[in-house]
Amino acid sequence: MGFDGVRGVLLDSSAVVSAADTQNDDVLLAPGADYLFRKLRYSNIPTGITYALGLSTPKVKLLETISKQFSFDIFILNSSSIEVTEKEVARAWGDYGGRILHVASDINTEPFVKLSNSWLCIILRSHGEELAGHTDGGTSEESSVLYIDKLEQLPMTICSFNRKAMGKDGLVVGYVMKPSREDDFAKRGAFPLSPTGNGLIFMPLTFELPISKQLQQVDVIIHKATDEIISVELSSSLEISNNIIYSKGMLELQRCLEERSDCCVIDPFGNIDPVVDRFKIQNLLLGLEKLNTEGRYKVRAPRCIKVENFDVPDLRQRLLEAALSPPSIVKAQVACGVSDAHSMAIVYKVDDYKGLNVPVPAIVQEYVNHSSTLFKFYVLGEKIFHTVKKSTPNADILIKLSEQTGLEPLLFDSLKSLPTAQNEQQSGDASYQEAEKHQMDLDLVTVAAKWLSEMLNLTIFGFDVVVQDGTGDHVIVDVNYLPSFKEVPDDKAIPAFWEAIKKKYKLRQNANQE
Known part of the structure; x- marks a missing residue:
């Protein structure tokens, strides 16, 4: 039995292309069209563009x-021979049941009424006027025409x-x-609009539409809230949460979620x-010590201190203690969401902390x-993956590389580039491949991942x-939320991603029923 969804x-061109700009004769996309194209491109739903005979050449070219782009x-x-178009679409996409949605403007609905027996017509209201008997984005069982006010409503x-x-x-x-x-x-392929094998349907949320109305359609929310951080006011206490200021849209989402406890x-x-907060993470990681046992490698946090001001007279003593x-690596205490969160420095001399161009408060870390080898771990629910990447060289190589600049602090942005050395400069380091083979204790890190x-x-x-x-x-030097896990092959990472979401939902449902 075929799937009876979309x-x-x-x-239709009438919905996605506006009239030409009267000043320079350019053809423009309709508001929301580019947004919709991006959502449909990887939706796992066949998408096409229709246009009537006689459309202007500039519009056809657009x-x-x-x-091609999407x-x-x-x-x-051809309004006089709609059946021909229907057959062409069926030949291209198959005819196995389900709905074909045809989106057009209400400027000229005559050709699309003829399609109503085989396709569902979605009419984009040109002035956003409410029509009697219809609701935004909704239709009845008897109706074969649906009305929307914005293209952003289509997903x-x-x-x-x-x-x-x-x-x-679902x-x-x-x-x-x-x-x-x-x-x-x-x-x-992580966000299909068509159902996944385990019944997930992904719906993009947009701040261009009322969040409360969108939430009526969803069971689960997945977010990268750190993308919407405006500022972070750090708490002076490890036990008290920081004051994270989010964008207006994210604040509205939070408010609406408070009303959707389900x-x-x-x-x-x-x-x-x-x-x-890097300092909070570092203090949390101190608890890794309880996982260590005699006779095997240790998993731990790096040694570090928090610095409010690089010019304080007791800094040297604090570093010694x-x-x-x-050398030490210096990182801003705020780990993400603000422009300078990834500003870092490697410092070779204690005297060079004075005036260091890294945002404070900062973390000074060992x-x-x-051996220039970084192991990146990804936790997707109960599944744990890891990849191996090139990293910064050992201290002796870094010092050699920096001697030509008088061992001045090495400033860098960790999102853009890391200080590295060429292979021939890494004589003091074990090889990248050898480090991967014999040093990593995967069982130990798996235990640490579950603990985290x-x-x-x-x-x-x-x-x-x-x-x-x-x-x-085994030193855990960084923790981050909802990473891209793009180094993990898609055929492993994406199903694990979907499985983690579904299982989290079921666990929450079970907890609510107890």
Whole structure:
């Protein structure tokens, strides 16, 4: 039996292309069109563009460009021979049941009324006027025409149909994050509008529409709230949460979620507070000591101190007491969400902390010799993956590289580039491949990952591990929320991602029923 949800979407030129700009004769996209194209491109739902015979050449060229850019099909719609277009679409997409949604403007609805027996017509109201008997994005069983006011409503409409087709087996997952991050996830197939194998339907949330109305459609929310941080006011206490100021849209989402206690949030906003604060994470990681046993490698936090001001006279003494001898790595205490969160420095001399150009408060952390090898771990529910990446060289190599600049502090942005050495300069380091083979104790880090998951109460997160030369200590140097896990093959990572979401939802449902 075929799936009775949405099996295809057709976007008519009348809905996605505006009239030419009268000043320079350019053809423009309709408001919300680019947003919709991006959502449909990786939706796992066939998408096409239709236009009528006689459309102007500039508009046709624009539609052809869109078709190539977003991998959409193009169909010519002949109002005098609608059946021909229907057959072309069926030939391209198959005819196995389900709905084809045809989106057009209400400027000229005459050709689309003829389609109402085979396709569902979605009419974009040109002035957003309420029509009697219709609700935004909704339709009745008897109606074959649906009205929307904005193109941004279409993904929500698709999800509504697909959820109904799935019945109790379907879950709608609303997601929100910055566009570039969303695109990274979507192009790997992580956010399909059509149901996944385990019944998830992903619906993008947009701040261009009322959040409360969108939440009516969803069962689960997954977010990258750190993308919407405006500022962070750090607490002076480890026990008190920081005051994280989010964007207006994210604040509205938080407010609406307070009224939707039945909605499963992955993960609650309060749970990401430690991940925003490097000092809180470092103190939490001190608890790793309880996992260590005799006769095997240790897993631990790096030694560190918090510095409010680099010019304080007792800094040298504090560094000595914490066994932090140069070189040390200095990081802003705020770990994400603000522009300078990834500003860092490697400092070779204690005297060079004075006037250091790293935001304060900051964390001064031991520099661990690790043979230029970084192990990135990703926790997706109960699944744990890891990859190996090149990292910064050992201290002796760094010092050699910096001698030509008089061992001045090495400033860098960790999101853009890391200080590295060429292979021929790494004579003091074990090889990258050898470090991967014999140093990593995966069982130990797996135990640490499960411990971290419980302590943070996070479903999807990542952390970085370096293995200290000589001692073999496994040092967790960074923790982050909802990483891209793009180094993990899609055929493993994406199903694990979906499984983690579904299982979290079920656990929450079971807890609510107890």
